[in-house]
Amino acid sequence: MTRGKIRSTKHHNVLPGFGLTMGYTTLYLSILVLLPLSMIFFYTARMGWTEFADTVLDPRVVASYKLSFGASLAAALINVAFGVLLAWVLVRYRFPGKKIIDGLVDLPFALPTAVAGIALTTVYAPNGWIGSLLGFKVAFTPIGVVIALIFIGLPFVVRMVQPVLQNLEKEVEEASSSLGASRLQTFRKVIFPELLPAALAGFTLAFARSLGEYGSVVFIAGNMPFKTEITPLIILTKLEQFDYSGATAIATVMLVTSFLLLLVINLIQWWTNRKFIHR
Numbered sequence: 001m002t003r004g005k006i007r008s009t010k011h012h013n014v015l016p017g018f019g020l021t022m023g024y025t026t027l028y029l030s031i032l033v034l035l036p037l038s039m040i041f042f043y044t045a046r047m048g049w050t051e052f053a054d055t056v057l058d059p060r061v062v063a064s065y066k067l068s069f070g071a072s073l074a075a076a077l078i079n080v081a082f083g084v085l086l087a088w089v090l091v092r093y094r095f096p097g098k099k100i101i102d103g104l105v106d107l108p109f110a111l112p113t114a115v116a117g118i119a120l121t122t123v124y125a126p127n128g129w130i131g132s133l134l135g136f137k138v139a140f141t142p143i144g145v146v147i148a149l150i151f152i153g154l155p156f157v158v159r160m161v162q163p164v165l166q167n168l169e170k171e172v173e174e175a176s177s178s179l180g181a182s183r184l185q186t187f188r189k190v191i192f193p194e195l196l197p198a199a200l201a202g203f204t205l206a207f208a209r210s211l212g213e214y215g216s217v218v219f220i221a222g223n224m225p226f227k228t229e230i231t232p233l234i235i236l237t238k239l240e241q242f243d244y245s246g247a248t249a250i251a252t253v254m255l256v257t258s259f260l261l262l263l264v265i266n267l268i269q270w271w272t273n274r275k276f277i278h279r
Contacts, residue, residue: 040248043245043248044252056250063227065231067231071145072207073207075146075150075206075210077203078146079153079156079203080203080206083156083157083199083206084195086158087165090102105158108152113214114215114216116151117215117217118219120139120219121139124139125139126139139222140221141227141228142228145217145220145230148213148216149210149216152210153206153209154206156206160198161198176189176190196272197272204265204266207261207262208258212232217230235247235254
């Protein structure tokens with residue numbers, strides 16, 4: 001038997017305490033996330049299948065699904081396009097008032113959603129500053145819902161893309177140009193692969209935020225059944241009527257559908273990252 005100390009193969013972290021911090025993290029998630037979500041399924045399970053189907057497939061509820069998911073998707077796509085453009089301008093150019101505009105990007109984060117809804121309704125109403133200049137109606141239509149969701153979702157895209165652009169060296173673009181690449185080729189081969197993961201992450205956050213938005217939408221929507229009534233409003237209405245089972249049934253559909261959509265988006269983001277890393 002050889003002499004000497006047997007070296008332990010166990011890895012020691014510089015800052016110990018994984019077990020304690022993991023326990024607090026699990027407890028925190030269980031109390032604030034998992035437990036409330038499980039209660040939604042608990043109340044829904046008390047309904048029979050017939051009652052559940054009648055509640056979630058009611059024509060008025062289905063119309064609200066289409067508006068909520070459709071408007072959220074449209075707003076998220078618009079935010080990706082304009083959010084990337086705004087982030088590019090804020091990072092690559094210097095102009096008077098740049099810091100003010102950069103600060104205004106975060107305004108939807110700090111502004112109460114009810115205040116945002118009232119402000120948008122005042123501006124886009126038929127007698128508002130912008131609404132009176134347009135040749136079509138914006139407030140109290142699905143277009144108004146999309147505008148409200150664009151307002152609250154834009155910062156997510158800008159703040160996700162902005163750090164990537166700040167870390168993207170201009171010398172890389174200049175090298176691409178010196179090698180004979182056109183502007184379109186430089187963007188497609190150099191810039192776009194770097195921006196895509198951040199843009200997808202911003203799209204995911206904006207889409208998820210829009211699905212659950214209530215305060216900024218309820219004022220400008222007008223809340224007309226089958227036209228401008230969003231799903232969160234129907235859930236709130238059922239809660240006010242003490243129909244907890246109906247509210248949780250609709251919430252369950254929203255929760256499961258949102259989870260599946262976000263899972264698909266995350267899989268696309270993972271596939272995109274893997275594709276560009278192994279190129």
